[in-house]
Amino acid sequence: MISEKTVERLSLYRWLLEMRVDKNTLSLFSHQIASMACVTPAQLRRDLMVIGYTGSPGRGYLVKDLAESICSVLDGDEPAKVALVGMGNLGRAIVSFLRGRRSRLKVVATFDTDSRKTGRVISGCRCYEQDKIEEIVAGRQISVAVITVPSDVAQKVADRLVNSGIKGILNYAPVPLRVPDGVYLENRDVTTALEKVAYFARESKEKE
Amino acid sequence: MISEKTVERLSLYRWLLEMRVDKNTLSLFSHQIASMACVTPAQLRRDLMVIGYTGSPGRGYLVKDLAESICSVLDGDEPAKVALVGMGNLGRAIVSFLRGRRSRLKVVATFDTDSRKTGRVISGCRCYEQDKIEEIVAGRQISVAVITVPSDVAQKVADRLVNSGIKGILNYAPVPLRVPDGVYLENRDVTTALEKVAYFARESKEKE
DNA sequence: TGCATGCTGTGAAAAACGTAACAGCAATAC
């Protein structure tokens, strides 16, 4: 089992390797990739060790090979299907962002309660009535969900998603959701993030 | 100096304490607060230890007192001023979200290059031309910035912000920015987060 | 008042995470 931090960095390495403009360089050294990712070379080598990829001294890592190797670890056999609940400002921003980007993650359904949004195709993705969650999530075997509904209904939405078989949730509502063991939850509250940044900003200002 | 993780949790505790509906309970035990925050009681007690707040056995922690104590650690003397660069879909969602919420963080200026956005008040906040960054950020002593511009210009924006005296950056563009020591940086890439969730979702699905 | 209860504060152990160091070897130069 790979640690959370390592998975995050692997995702970053892959992105950096695939987005690289210079397609001529076939291989890179650990310190080059590390520098792009803003980590130490030792960190990078350690991360590659856990996925079992091995380079060679004097040549480094074969870019294409390494990227594929990361894919085989991070991705399943087929692209993960993603549902997003709450097509408000944030929800639309995220869906259209994910659309624009070639990715292994496919947003295949969105949900809302607002009848001005349901039944239409928004940001390139069909928006269903919220009470179709069970039917569609279970029926299409969607395993990952993004929650961008107001915080007072977030727990209710999470419960429905879990009951429909969702195994991972990315939550943007500013409430700590309760999910059973076996469902992976990641919270992304703006306020917390901003307060953290503000705290350390102040801290470093006081030091100078 | 308090650790990042602890600061995040303190922010969460404060939010939970302030949002509590039942204003009658004057005090709470560690296990009650911990349960709301989804952490262990030991974790909570240790976090409170580092800020020097102390409860009492048999009664627990005085809610109002504790919240104020967290404030005195997290907040400076005055509310931190925040600038946001890039009033696209995501930028507007964040600004209007922060507006709606009583907070110690004030978004006092936003910036964009698009002339359809600049010079107007959007989501309750004035939007300036992007080349006014130096003037306004330095002039109004803004210390924290949120970056929500396309990734190819994110580094350039970050540089200008740093030159203007910004001490903390919350970055939503999917690129690892380079900032000098003394500037605190927090990255919040959706793709990385989603890929992480998808990985662990698959992991837990395979286990069952 | 005095006793029993059970929660707090904290030192000590454990776990997670990152860093440093180096032996071994692939590539290159000559």
Add this chain to the structure above:
DNA sequence: GTATTGCTGTTACGTTTTTCACAGCATGCA
């Protein structure tokens, strides 16, 4: 072919973060 260079894989170490465990005490009740 051989020597040299300098990068990799991995182990050992240091640091940070979390959990455990329990002594001590404030509280509520008899």
